[in-house]
Amino acid sequence: MSLDINQIRGLFPVLHQEVHGKPLIYFDNAATTQKPLGVLDALANYYRLDNSNIHRGAHALADRATRYYEETREAVQQFIGAKESAEIIFTKGTTESINLVAKTFGRKFIGSGEEIIISTLEHHSNIVPWQMLCEETGAILKIIPINDAGEIIFEEFEKLLSPKTKLVSIVHASNALGTINPVKKVIEAAHAVGAKVLLDGAQSTSHLEIDVQELDCDFLAFSAHKLYGPTGLGVLYGKREVLEAMPPFLGGGEMIKEVTFEKTTYNDIPFKFEAGTPNIADVIAFKAALDFIKSLGKPAIKAHEDGLLAHANELLNDIKGFIPIGTAAEKVSVLSFNINGMHPFDVGQMLDAKGIAVRTGHHCTQPLMKRFGIEGTVRASFSVYNTKSEIEKLAEGIAQIARFKNK
Numbered sequence: 001m002s003l004d005i006n007q008i009r010g011l012f013p014v015l016h017q018e019v020h021g022k023p024l025i026y027f028d029n030a031a032t033t034q035k036p037l038g039v040l041d042a043l044a045n046y047y048r049l050d051n052s053n054i055h056r057g058a059h060a061l062a063d064r065a066t067r068y069y070e071e072t073r074e075a076v077q078q079f080i081g082a083k084e085s086a087e088i089i090f091t092k093g094t095t096e097s098i099n100l101v102a103k104t105f106g107r108k109f110i111g112s113g114e115e116i117i118i119s120t121l122e123h124h125s126n127i128v129p130w131q132m133l134c135e136e137t138g139a140i141l142k143i144i145p146i147n148d149a150g151e152i153i154f155e156e157f158e159k160l161l162s163p164k165t166k167l168v169s170i171v172h173a174s175n176a177l178g179t180i181n182p183v184k185k186v187i188e189a190a191h192a193v194g195a196k197v198l199l200d201g202a203q204s205t206s207h208l209e210i211d212v213q214e215l216d217c218d219f220l221a222f223s224a225h226k227l228y229g230p231t232g233l234g235v236l237y238g239k240r241e242v243l244e245a246m247p248p249f250l251g252g253g254e255m256i257k258e259v260t261f262e263k264t265t266y267n268d269i270p271f272k273f274e275a276g277t278p279n280i281a282d283v284i285a286f287k288a289a290l291d292f293i294k295s296l297g298k299p300a301i302k303a304h305e306d307g308l309l310a311h312a313n314e315l316l317n318d319i320k321g322f323i324p325i326g327t328a329a330e331k332v333s334v335l336s337f338n339i340n341g342m343h344p345f346d347v348g349q350m351l352d353a354k355g356i357a358v359r360t361g362h363h364c365t366q367p368l369m370k371r372f373g374i375e376g377t378v379r380a381s382f383s384v385y386n387t388k389s390e391i392e393k394l395a396e397g398i399a400q401i402a403r404f405k406n407k
Contacts, residue, residue, distance in 0.1 A: 003300050009385045011036040011292075022355025025390045030175050030203060030334055030381035031359050032225045038288035039229060046281045053277055055254065069280055072287040073270070079290050080220060081211035082237055089243075089270045090283055093234035094202040095125040097221035098169070100236055100273065101198055102129035104246040105219075109196075110166045112138030117160050117167070117195075119144040119152050120371050121174045121181070124364040126200045130169060144170070146371065150177040150326035158189055165195040172204035176363040176379065177326025178309075178334030180208070187216055196242065202226055206383075207305060207332040209298050218242050229289035230282035236273070243269045250275040301384045305333035308382040308391055315395035321402040325377045333382040336363075339402050344376045347401055351378075354397045 009015055012034045017024050026034060046068070052061035054069050070085070077085040091097045106129075110116065116130050116139055134141050144157045152170075168190040173180050187197045198219035201210065205222040212220055219242070224233040238246075248255050248266055252275035257265040266272050293301065312335050316322050321340035339347050348360035361376040362369045369376055380394060 003296060003304055003384065005304070005385065005387055008296070009387075011038070012385055013037065013040075015385060019355045019357070020353055022353075025354075025356045025386075025393060027380040027382060027386065027390075027394065028357045028359050029206075029383035029386075030226070030363075030379060032231065033206065033228045033383055034385070035230070036228055036289070036292050038292055039285050042288040043230060043281055043285040046284050050284075051281075054280055055271075065280060065284070068284045068287070069278075072283050072290075075287045075290045076235055079210070079293075080205070080235075080237055081213050083213060084240065086269050087237055087240055087243065089236040089238070089273045090278055091221075091234040091236050092232055092279070093223045093225070094200060094221045095234075097219075097234050097236035098125055098198065098200065099129045100249045101169075101219055101221075101238075101246075102133045104249050104273075105196070105242065106130075106133040106139075106167070107137070108245075108247060110137060110139045113140065113164065114166045115140045115142055115160075115162065115164045116169065117142045117144060117157070117165060117190075119157075119170050119181070120146045120368055121150070121152065121171050121177065121179060122169075122365070122367075123171065123175055123200065123202070124366070126169055126171060127367065139166075140164075143367075146368075149328050150174065150179045151328045152179075152181055154182065154185065157186065161189060161193045161195070163193055165190065165193050167196050167198065169198040169200070171200040171202075173201075173207065173332045173334075174326070174365075174368075175203050175334070176365040176368055176377070177328065177336050178203075178331035178381075179326060179328040180204070180330040180332060183217070184215055191216070203332055203334070206293075207302055209302075212237055224282065224286045224289065227286075227289055228292055229286040230279075233279050233282040233286055240269065243273070248272050248275070252276045254278075296384065304384055305382050305386075308386055308388065309333045309335060311388050311391045312380070312382075312395065315392065316398060319395075319399050319402050322398060325372060325374070335380045335382075336377040337380075337398075338374065338377055339398070342401070344378045347378045347398075350401050351394070351397050354393070356394055356397055 054066040196218040201222040220237040225231040255275040325336045344360040359379040
C-alpha cells in the first residue's frame with residue numbers, strides 16, 4: 001500500500017509553519033512525534049463534553065469517560081497483541097513503566113547476588129532504575145557489549161546468562177542509533193535460564209509490528225507521545241501471572257478493594273497499578289493516535305520510513321567530513337552522525353537556522369556515547385509525514401556545513 005503523504009501531512013497542523021523564515025522540516029521524531037487532528041480533537045472534546053472522573057461515577061459523563069478510557073485500553077491490547085486488556089497498565093511514560101517494574105517485581109524477586117542484564121545501547125531510563133535496585137538489594141548489573149556498528153554481540157550476551165540471571169531488560173530499537181535488537185533470540189535465551197524479559201519499546205512501537213504473545217516477552221514499556229499521541233502517558237504490558245505476583249507500585253484510591261485501618265485488600269490488575277485519578281483525557285486521545293496508525297498500516301509506515309533512511313544514507317555518505325554513528329544492518333529510521341571537527345550542538349543550530357529540527361547531544365545514552373569515544377551526535381529521525389524532498393534539504397544543509405568546516 002502506497003501512502004498519500006501530502007494528505008497525511010494535511011492532518012498535522014504543526015508542520016505547516018515557518019521557522020527562522022524557512023518552512024519547518026521536523027526531524028526530531030525519536031524525541032516526540034507530532035499529533036494529528038484526530039488526537040487534538042479527541043483531547044479537546046473530552047474536556048468540552050465528557051470531563052468526569054472514571055470508574056466510580058453514577059452519571060452519564062462518568063459513564064462516557066469510563067467507556068472511552070477502557071476502549072483505549074482495548075485498543076492498546078490489540079495494537080501489541082496482548083492476550084487481554086487487563087495486562088495493559090497506563091503510566092506516565094516509558095520511564096515510569098520501567099521504574100514500576102524495578103520497584104515492584106525487582107524488589108520482590110531480585111535479591112543480593114542475583115543478576116540483571118542490560119545492554120550498552122540503553123537509554124538512561126533503562127539503566128538508572130536497575131542501578132538503584134542493585135544499590136538497594138545487592139543485586140549485580142551486567143552489560144551486553146556492542147560492536148562498532150552499534151549491534152549487541154549476541155555471543156557475549158549468552159556468556160552473561162546464568163541461573164543467577166533474574167531479569168534481562170533491553171531496548172527493542174535504540175533511540176540514539178536506530179539499531180533493532182534481535183529481541184526474539186534474546187527472550188528465548190533468557191527464558192532458557194529462567195529469567196524474565198522487559199523490552200523498552202519506546203522507539204520500536206512506532207516503527208515495527210509488535211506482538212507480545214509471539215515475542216513472549218514478560219514486559220513491554222512504551223510511550224504515547226512517540227506514537228502520535230499525547231505527552232505524559234505511557235503503557236506497561238505485563239503477562240497476567242507476572243503482574244498478579246507483583247506488589248502495588250503506589251498506594252491510594254482505585255488500587256484497592258477494601259481499606260480498613262488494620263488492613264488493605266488490593267484491587268485486581270490492571271487497577272492495582274493505577275492509583276489515583278489517571279490521565280483520563282490523554283488516555284482517551286491516545287486511541288485516536290492508534291486509530292491513525294491502524295488506518296495507514298504499520299507495514300506501509302515502515303516501508304515509507306525505511307525509504308527515507310535509505311535515501312538519506314545514499315545522499316550523505318559521500319559528503320566529506322560526514323561521520324555516521326551506528327551502522328547496524330537492521331535499523332529504524334534514525335540517522336545519527338557527526339561532522340568532522342564540529343560540535344554536534346553547533347551543527348544542530350546551523351540546521352535550525354535552515355528550518356530543520358534535529359536533536360543533538362548524548363540522547364540520554366551517555367554510556368553508549370562513551371563506547372564510541374564521542375560526546376554526542378546529531379540525530380535526524382524520520383516519521384510517516386516526512387518526505388524525500390525534506391531529506392534532500394537536510395543533505396544539502398549538511399553538505400554546506402561540512403564544506404564550510406572542511407574546506
